[in-house]
Amino acid sequence: MTTSTVAQTALGVRAENLTVRFGGVPALDRLDLRLAPGKIHGLLGRNGSGKSTLAAVLAGFRQPDDGRVLIDGAGLGTPMPPYENAVVTSRVCLIRESGDLVDSAPVRQVLGLAASLRPYWDAELAAELLDRFEVPAGKRISKLSRGKRSALGVVLGLASRAPLTIFDETYLGMDVPSRNVFYDALLADYAEVPRTIVLSTHLVSEVSTLLEEVVILDNGRLVTQSPVDALRGRGAAMVGPAALVDKFAADFTVLAEERLGGTKSVTVLGDLDPALRAEAAASGLEIGLVGLQDLFVHLTAPAPKGDRR
Numbered sequence: 001m002t003t004s005t006v007a008q009t010a011l012g013v014r015a016e017n018l019t020v021r022f023g024g025v026p027a028l029d030r031l032d033l034r035l036a037p038g039k040i041h042g043l044l045g046r047n048g049s050g051k052s053t054l055a056a057v058l059a060g061f062r063q064p065d066d067g068r069v070l071i072d073g074a075g076l077g078t079p080m081p082p083y084e085n086a087v088v089t090s091r092v093c094l095i096r097e098s099g100d101l102v103d104s105a106p107v108r109q110v111l112g113l114a115a116s117l118r119p120y121w122d123a124e125l126a127a128e129l130l131d132r133f134e135v136p137a138g139k140r141i142s143k144l145s146r147g148k149r150s151a152l153g154v155v156l157g158l159a160s161r162a163p164l165t166i167f168d169e170t171y172l173g174m175d176v177p178s179r180n181v182f183y184d185a186l187l188a189d190y191a192e193v194p195r196t197i198v199l200s201t202h203l204v205s206e207v208s209t210l211l212e213e214v215v216i217l218d219n220g221r222l223v224t225q226s227p228v229d230a231l232r233g234r235g236a237a238m239v240g241p242a243a244l245v246d247k248f249a250a251d252f253t254v255l256a257e258e259r260l261g262g263t264k265s266v267t268v269l270g271d272l273d274p275a276l277r278a279e280a281a282a283s284g285l286e287i288g289l290v291g292l293q294d295l296f297v298h299l300t301a302p303a304p305k306g307d308r309r
């Protein structure tokens, strides 16, 4: 996708010192981050880490208590805060697990409303996705199963083709085959219309192949922001004969290990310099990138008792 296409169809985000408090307690604590336009970002964090609060601020549903968020690109001209700003919010689509849907309305009516509110709405895509997820257009929202409600959220999010589209754990209610349909549809449509996608989730291993950039939150603080490959390069996954794996892993922090007969696989943190990598490979070890899930668990693990970090 070209830079000029992205500039027309994708929004970037800049958060500076962003703070949101509930009853004086920070849910977001002095966050500084940037979401580059035209990429698929993973917003990762354990329960209560602040993902939904950040998503709500980006979509203009909530005003920061301190600091600011600026949205930029896709014809906006100048960077703008999203709160109470219809020019920005018409270009940002947040789909939440709760669905934000009127229970008494039939699906068809919900789609009609989205079509009238969303400037980039694609009715053909909406109809095609509704079909793929087998969501009946005539049924009332209140009569849909949790999974079909989630699927409808996905249809609304994708067909909106909003320059900034945020899925806040929307798809958790869907079964695995439906989630796979979502991931396929997301990638296909993203390739057709480049835009900025944020997937907020703790199902890290499932979405890891979709993501280009990752933001990890913990207790409202930014743990790290990085391209996925750079993050996965912070260590290595080694597979081979157990004794050999143990020898090469001895000097590293082991994040995860698994043993099957005489074969062992470990995930280690740390910089494996090229000479060591070459030596390990020559000895018969397979060396790969660290799994995002292992890194996520390590980076967001609770501090040990007595640790006053």
Ligand SMILES: Nc1ncnc2c1ncn2[C@@H]1O[C@H](COP(=O)(O)OP(=O)(O)OP(=O)(O)O)[C@@H](O)[C@H]1O
Pocket: 022, 023, 026, 027, 045, 046, 047, 048, 049, 050, 051, 052, 053, 054, 202
């Ligand atoms: N409306 C609210 N009133 C009071 N506290 C809130 C409110 N919304 C969120 N919080 C608190 O803010 C913190 C961050 O919550 P948030 O929902 O943003 O986290 P999350 O990462 O999305 O969690 P989850 O994965 O469980 O959905 C939590 O401590 C939560 O209890």
